Amino acid sequence: MKNKGTLYILSGPSGVGKGTICKQLVKKRDDLSVSVSATTRAPRQEDTDGVTYFFKTKDEFEKMIKDDKFLEWAVYNGNYYGTPVDAVNKKLDMGEDVILEIEVQGALKVMEKRPDAVSIFIAPPDEETLFVRLKNRGSETEEQIKNRLNAAKDELSKKGKYDFVVINDDLSVAVCEIENIMKNQKEKM
Numbered sequence: 123m124k125n126k127g128t129l130y131i132l133s134g135p136s137g138v139g140k141g142t143i144c145k146q147l148v149k150k151r152d153d154l155s156v157s158v159s160a161t162t163r164a165p166r167q168e169d170t171d172g173v174t175y176f177f178k179t180k181d182e183f184e185k186m187i188k189d190d191k192f193l194e195w196a197v198y199n200g201n202y203y204g205t206p207v208d209a210v211n212k213k214l215d216m217g218e219d220v221i222l223e224i225e226v227q228g229a230l231k232v233m234e235k236r237p238d239a240v241s242i243f244i245a246p247p248d249e250e251t252l253f254v255r256l257k258n259r260g261s262e263t264e265e266q267i268k269n270r271l272n273a274a275k276d277e278l279s280k281k282g283k284y285d286f287v288v289i290n291d292d293l294s295v296a297v298c299e300i301e302n303i304m305k306n307q308k309e310k311m
């Protein structure tokens with residue numbers, strides 16, 4: 123029987139570079155993908171429904187919670203975010219690896235439910251860099267940036283709970299470090 127795939131949790135504060143890192147990781151491998159989450163937040167210009175997120179109303183999301191459709195879900199800055207469980211399990215069963223790019227509360231829930239998942243915290247070189255990246259990304263208002271930076275302080279205090287901490291200073295170094303973590307994981311199986 124084919125080995126099951128590995129579930130990776132990749133989290134860290136908003137603006138640290140998780141999305142950028144994930145794009146680079148999946149570009150190089152056919153058997154690695156990022157789970158598409160559901161959310162109630164409004165789509166941004168670069169979002170496509172069903173590709174970056176499944177965009178849901180509050181009622182739709184709450185029905186999915188009731189129907190037990192999520193591996194985990196959390197409220198982040200006033201919006202729901204959650205990982206649809208069926209798609210993740212299907213890929214793992216086919217022997218593919220899956221990345222959950224999720225915030226810290228959800229990550230902690232997955233660590234409890236799936237102790238075999240490999241958790242990686244992406245940290246910024248410093249708080250000022252995080253602020254500059256969020257500001258330069260230009261996708262949030264000043265108010266939303268302030269909220270995200272506030273959330274970041276709490277998120278950074280949880281990094282010790284993860285299997286690995288990777289600092290995203292130079293992007294290619296951070297990507298390479300995660301590829302090495304994944305390679306070592308494959309060798310262990």
Ligand code: ADP
Nearest residue numbers: 136137138139140141142255259290291292293
């Ligand atoms: P997240 O998904 O964690 O919210 P993003 O991937 O959207 O973060 O990255 C936030 C911003 O920082 C983007 O504009 C991205 O291009 C930039 N960025 C990501 N990694 C780096 C890096 N290592 N050096 C400089 N800028 C980066």
Ligand code: 5GP
Nearest residue numbers: 136159195196198203204205223224225228
């Ligand atoms: P954004 O609004 O910037 O796309 O995402 C905000 C935060 O929600 C990010 O930290 C992102 O990783 C996280 N997130 C995205 N999808 C999920 C999910 O399914 N579950 C949880 N818990 N967090 C998510």
